[in-house]
Amino acid sequence: MIQKFSFSIQNRNNITSLSIYLFLIVFTVILIYPFIWMALSSLKSSREIFLSPFSFPKKLRISNYFEAWKRCSFGVALRNSVLVSAGSVLPIVFFSSLAAYPIARMKFSGRVFILIFLIIGHMIPLQVVMIPLAIELKNLHLMNTLLGLILPLIAKGIPLTLIVLVGFFQDIPLEIEDAAKIDGCSEFGIFWKIILPLSKPALSATLIFQIMFTWNEFLLPLVVIRRRAVMTIPLAVQAFTGQDFVEWEYRFAALTLAIIPIVVAYFLFQRQFVRGLTFGALKE
């Protein structure tokens, strides 16, 4: 009797997990297919893309990549994108963690006000402040410079990172801090030697999100950058879009190249990243 009962539970479990896996597989295909399609299209001719959009390329036109690289100065754009991403993401995480720690852990008046004030930044779309921002940057002589991109990106990235880190810091047991205090740590020592190393999952998660956001940023460079020498990748690939035509094969080739660094970054931080998403779900 008991055995039979447990069998039926087993069966039901199997069916449930099977349907979950099916759902996940379908979902994964939906997510990944556009990338595969992009990569495949990047190896076709323009004519082939329109005639048979979903077929495999008849002939692998690797030359598309060389052409695309040359025509949009991809090397320069890649360097600029890396500089902008690194130059904004590292300060975002650094300043956010410095702000998040006192907000999460110390008692002082105005704490909630400061938190809300910083988070409000997340709610204002770039479009709303675009014109004043452009004027400001012009006055500061930052138009057409990478710094003119980096500074607004830092301001834009801090609110979300701050929310994540405040939440994470609050979950670290207070006793650990007490132990460090008695062990002789200063307030900054606790932050640097205990809190930050413990927050690696959250730091990696925010890091990878911000890399993605800044890497894909299009509107801000469109406003700030005119000169080819300081263009980032999203702007540079616009070279294949004219008023009346789009050179899809080169565009796809350039975009395929553009996602490689992101994929590399993701795999570098992936282990920590996944832990960050599930942290706190299980008691250690």
Next chain:
Amino acid sequence: MARVLIKDVSKRYGEVLAVKDMNLDVKDREFIVLVGPSGCGKSTTLRMIAGLEVITSGEIYIGDRLINDVPPKDRKVAMVFQEYALYPHMTAYDNIAFGLKVRHESRREIDKKVRRAAQMLELTELLDRKPALLSGGERQRVALCRAIVRNPDVFLFDEPLSNLDAKLRTQARNDLIKLHRRLGVTSIYVTHDQTEAMTMGDRVAVLSHGVIQQVGTPGELYDHPQNKHVAGFIGSPAMNFIECKLVKKDGKIWIDGKGFTVKVPDNYIPLIESFINKEIIFGIRPENVYIGRAPVSSNEENTIPAVVEMVEPLGTEVVVHLTSPDPGKHGFISLSGREALRLRRGERIKVIFDLSKMHAFEKDTEKAIM
């Protein structure tokens, strides 16, 4: 090595007074236990000594030094926490060494101290493991090791054994006592477990509602509790309390429990005389309530009828829950030998009180009369 002196210390959180005018003198090398139910202010007191809580009023001295405004790191105290509070990202070795590293001791010196302390607690094999890979008992030992390696003046323990299972707890208790004998460092130990308090403390302070009810050796607390709270808290199973009236009859003093009467031993009369015809609380420990064989001879002055309600075997001892058979109905407990196992629910029996071990408390103030 140092004495810890707590002088008129209070701690207030907003409206709540967590600790009220506390005075406690912990002698050098003493192992003192603060015991009480949760929320009685014992942990707050410990955290004030550690410097993790600001002292609202009063003074705390370690040695001759007033430490009210000294930061935790300069107080020369070490603390073991309930959840151990190990640094999860560091190995056991680094956890133990952390306090020394922060103090910029030389690498060689640190290594020597860590290894010596680890050996004392049999942790040498586990030094390169991170806390997640250690069992509860091992984590507890790492936490202890982290405390002793600093060679502090005072050890503070905040319920360090409460996360261990019962068997391990007994073992850890003995280890801690041995360690204290070996190191001889003044120790203040907080627990809610009266057994821990009684077995470990040179002296025990019983706290309730932020006030020390009584400080004394375990024996003093057990034999001469100063009030009903201490009497009820110390000892397991807890002391029986029965509301009674004191009456005088034939030149003798009787405790009238509405349904039973027992006689107060003659040598207690001077202490209790002034309460004649008043309500009191009669107290007697379960181990002084006998069923069957008793060290005192049974007579009408100490024997009362009772009905068996429940029998709880504990192994060598048996807890028998009883009530008096009359309308007054007092429930009380006897701690008996294995022969009590034959008792059945509802059975009418006679129980004998060893009244030379009786206690009595004032009804309104709950202070001990004798």
